[in-house]
Amino acid sequence: MGSKQSFPKSQNIAKEIKIFGTNTCPYCVNAKNMFQDMGAQFEFINTRDNPQKRDELSKQYNWDTIPMIFVDGKFYGGYTDTKQKILSGELKI
Numbered sequence: 001m002g003s004k005q006s007f008p009k010s011q012n013i014a015k016e017i018k019i020f021g022t023n024t025c026p027y028c029v030n031a032k033n034m035f036q037d038m039g040a041q042f043e044f045i046n047t048r049d050n051p052q053k054r055d056e057l058s059k060q061y062n063w064d065t066i067p068m069i070f071v072d073g074k075f076y077g078g079y080t081d082t083k084q085k086i087l088s089g090e091l092k093i
Contacts, residue, residue: 005083010040013092014071017042020057021067027079028067034083040093 017035019042021028035042047054047066057068061075069082076082085091
């Protein structure tokens, strides 16, 4: 039985957080939950509604999986990568 991950509360440093993914992807759901738990505002873009955008971003950033997380226009990777950067203090939200 694992305990729930604890994330730092948002300091409202990030001006814009975008998550590109789907509602059925477990890592996408985890990313949304992480930002919600932090109290951070974010925009979720469902790539099922816009597969061309996903293809475009995948090619541009050489990233094949979802979610694709952007903070203030910078690509930080997927859920696991972004979570590590937040927990290490490298990325402040």
